[in-house]
Amino acid sequence: MTEELFGSAPEIDPETTRRLHERLVAAAAREQLLDVAYRTLDTPVGTLLLAATEQGLVRVAYAREDHDAVLAKLADAVSPRILAAPARLDPATRQLAEYFDGRRTAFELPLDFRLARxxxxxxxxxxxxxxxxxxxxxxxxxxxxxxxxxxxxxxxxxxxxxxxxxxxxxxxxxxxxxxxxxxxxxxxxxxxxxxxxx
Structure with missing residues (x-):
């Protein structure tokens, strides 16, 4: 019945979805609405969730911690304005890759310690x-x-x-x-x- 009234929803290809997401991230950053950016990274110790504020890396979480639960806690503790925005995490991603490749022995990243007291x-x-x-x-x-x-x-x-x-x-x-x-x-x-x- 719904399809008869409204027709079927058009298919959105992955490339269009990616471009729309990039525009959303750019607009959120431009309007200063992006408080926490996140991405995931596959590593030898499993998939890590990386999250950063404007101040620096605020959270690294193992999959066993439940990434969705970690994001929900960040929304409560830091800000609900969270978005998958990998570019902010490029330096952390690069340095972690270097670490796991045995080419880095210390991290040189700004860190946001607001979750510890x-x-x-x-x-x-x-x-x-x-x-x-x-x-x-x-x-x-x-x-x-x-x-x-x-x-x-x-x-x-x-x-x-x-x-x-x-x-x-x-x-x-x-x-x-x-x-x-x-x-x-x-x-x-x-x-x-x-x-x-x-």
Missing amino acids: GFRLAVLNHLPAIGYGHTESYAQVATAAGSPRAVRAVGTACATNPLPVVVPCHRVVRSDGSFGGYVGGEDAKRTLLTLEAA
Whole structure:
């Protein structure tokens, strides 16, 4: 009945859809309506969601975190004006590709840490100081972050790190050298540490 009244909807080819999306992204950026841009990136540790504000990279998420749920949380915590706009993430995409190819040992990206506060932020600020190919124990990180007894809080800070891989919480291990937990899972942590040890 609906088709009889209105006719069938015209087919829109993928190229037209892509061009329309690019125009939407450009208009949103021009009108300053794009608060969070995102894209996905296939990597050796699975598909990562990358999200950035005007201030910098705000979120890196593993598929196991549920990318749709991560975007919904970003809408609540940062802004509902979120759009798939890969161009803003070109520098992060390039540097991550270089990292996974073994050609980059440190990231040089603006980071937006608005999703972390207090001691967790102190831990995140310390993590890039753990050199590529090295690890520190949770206790060592607690001391470096200014609270030597806060070993469990370091674990929580690492587990809630909004920027895994780029802010290297995978370099934090247990005092006995075993991996400990990781937001991307034990296999992802092993892959990252193996890559950096090569």
